[in-house]
Amino acid sequence: MEIVYAGKGPVGVGCLALLEKRKMAYHAMREGDLVSPCALLLSVHWPRIFSQDELDRCTICALNLHNSILPCNRGADACAWAIIDQTPHGATVHWVDAGIDSGDIFIQAHMIVPPACTTDELYKLTARHEIDLFDQALELIQRGQFPAYKQKGEGSFHNKRDFERILR
DSSP states (O other), X not given: OOEEEEEOHHHHHHHHHHHHHTTOOOEEOOTTOOOOSEEEEEEESOSSOOOXXXXXXXXXXXXXXXXXXXXXXXXXXXXXXXXXXXXXEEEXXXXXXXXXXXXXXXXXXXXXXXXXXXXXXXXXXXHHHHHHHHHHHHHHHHTTOOOOBOOOSOOOEEOHHHHHHHHO
16 A cells, blocks of 8 residues: 655654554655655644645545544644643544545544643643554554544634734
8 A cells, every 4th residue: 555654743753653663665755745646645743734636646545643632623732722622632533634624533532631731741641642543543554444433513623823812
């Protein structure tokens, strides 16, 4: 299976190590690259939204790892909003569609937000949780299983400007 991997930051590095540990062949994207034709696109903390043209190049699907329990806290700064809005928290691997973090759920796992946890602390705790969930997703992929469950409820969406506004 031809896999294109688009990963960024510490979580991206951790997930890349899992692909290598599982001996799954992949082509790593660099920032500025467009998605090349592939069976599967795996996105982890990638800094941009993929165009529909890029998504159409994936014959099986495109999956994204997000640091929240979707549909809560779609978009930016999910860990901060989990604390601010006291919403359920965890990690989700979801199918990528034309929206932002709005695709069907592939797999997700909840976690407890510790009392008096800062955003930075929660981000670091969530990172380990995300990497563990990504490993579970890779196991499903290797088995040829591609679950898709509709997101339940309205949830919430935040862009970077939302967080910047509350910091003023």
